[in-house]
Amino acid sequence: MSRVEKRVPRSFYIDLGNPTHRRATMIFSTGTVIFLFATAIGSYRAYEFTESVTFCGQICHEVMEPEYTAYQKSPHARVTCTECHVGPGAGWFVRSKLSGAYQVYATLFNVYPKPIPTPIKNLRPARETCETCHWPEKFHGSKEKIFDHYMVDEKNTKWSIRMLIKTGGGSKEAGIAEGIHWHMNLANEVDYIATDPQRQEIAWVRVKDHKGNVREYMSEDNPIDTDDFKQYKIRRMDCMDCHNRPTHIFDSPSQAVNKALSAGRIDVKLPYAKKVAVEALIQEDYPSKDSAYVAIDNYIREFYETEYPQIAQTRKEAIDQMIREVQKIYRWNFFPEMKVRWDVYPNNIGHFLSPGCYRCHDGRHVSNDGKVIPNNCKNCHIIISQGTKNESKLIAPDGLEFKHPEDIEEAWREMACSECHTGTSQL
Incomplete structure (x- = not known):
């Protein structure tokens, strides 16, 4: 009868004295180190890529095309998306990564909104981002700025407004804050309640000055019952309440054409160039950019061939250049697939096409003791010259009263600019 040997399994061991074990250990260890090193490099590269402008702007090309396009020609084109967002x-x-997970899902399943809403509630406080480069306390004095407008008449009459914008600033060391940046000085606190998601309807304002005095203002047009205060969030004013479009800026047709005329990209000598260019951009809601380019070409050519046949023959090169420039304006500022154009996102700088400053400085926010948030133009800027070419040569250091290019009598005193100026044919 044969004996069956019962083998006891040996425990795992590594014998470095054994050449086979030693060689296997060295191969495994070397491979592990290389793998971990490659993983670390790959992880860092992946992290670096997800933080890049390419990832933010081009991976989801159709979704982010408007934002990425505007970013490329913005004052912050050399600042990465993540440095601000x-x-x-x-x-x-x-x-940001948790928020981005939903955005990836929305993109994959095509459930994202059109247009993409501004992430007002999710933006990081401006003091932690904007103020790493822009320090309000270090802005002082006034800044000269010239606004060139062109009328919609045959001669494309130029109307310029040259003003000193009271940027202001100040600190405890430099003295009491003044100018527009008074709002942002650490010595002052401005809180407000907005009743709409885009913060365009401001119903209540509280101001605490450098002496500790507190005054509350209520809108006469949109008051809030004191019993309802709890349902609203009180927000401390920061950079983004005025500079809400610092990068993703979409010019209105009128603004874009004004810039092109000033820069000579559209010949100002072409009759009705301003009027025709703007009309070509907005004559209809084009379904795509390609259809817009064709329609713009046809509209401009047809106008000059019909109304000015001689100019259509003798100034063909200028008309071709005008067409290319208007098509370029459309490419940079209109995105029909995402339903984005200039009037989708309010721009709070100034008060020309959006309420902007007038959200508070409308003369309709009144305190209990009868004080009114002022809407005097000279509080923020001084017009030192205005008018046509000859008129704008006259300088008034103490400031001029605003003169509207068209005779609207005193209506400009009683209405916000944005009630008439929509970004289309007016100036």
Whole structure:
């Protein structure tokens, strides 16, 4: 009878004295180190890529095309998306990735809104992002700015407004804050309640000055019952309440054509160039950019061939250049697939096409003791010259009263600019 040997399994061991074990250990260890190193490099590269402008603007090309296009020609074109939208620190990095997970889902399943809404509620406080480069306390004095407008008449009459904008600033060391940046000085606190998601309807304002005096103002047009205060969020004013479109800027047709005329990209000597260019951009809601380019070409050519046949023959090159420029304006500012154009997003700088400053400075916010938030033009800027070419040569250091290019009598005193100026044919 044969004996069956019962084998006891040996425990795992590595014998470095054994050449086979030693060689296997060296191969495994070397491979592990290389793998971990490659993983670390790959992870960092992946992280670096997800933080890049390419990832934000081009991976989801159709979704982010308007924002990425506007970004490329903006004052912040050399600043990465994450420097503003995320900023430093792990906390906001994690929040951005969690938020981004939903955005990836929305893109994959085509459930994202058109247009993409401004992430007002999710933006990091401006003091933690904007003020790492822009320090309100270090802005002082006034800044000269010239606004060139062109009328919609045959001669494309130029109407310029040259003004000193009281940027202001100030600090405890430099003295009491003044100018527009008075709102942002650390010595002052401005809080408000907006009753709409885009913060265009401001119903209540509270101001605390450098002496500790507090005054509350209520809108006469949109008052809030004191019993309803709890349902609203009180917000502390910061940079983004005025500079809400610092990068993703979409010019209105009128603004874009004005710039092109000033720069000579559209010949100002072409009759009705301003009027025709603007009309070509907005004559209808084009379904796509390609259809817009064709329609713009046809509209401009047809106008000059019909109304000015001699100019259509002798100034063909200028008309071709005008067509190319208007098509370019459309390409940079209109995105029919995403339903984006200039009037989708309010721009709070100034008060020309959006309420902007007039959200508070409308003369309709009154305190209990009868004080009114002022709407005097000279509080924020001084017009030192205005008018046509000859008129604008006359300089008034103490400031001029605003003169409207068209005779609307005193209506400009009683209405907000944005009630008439929509960005289309007016100036």
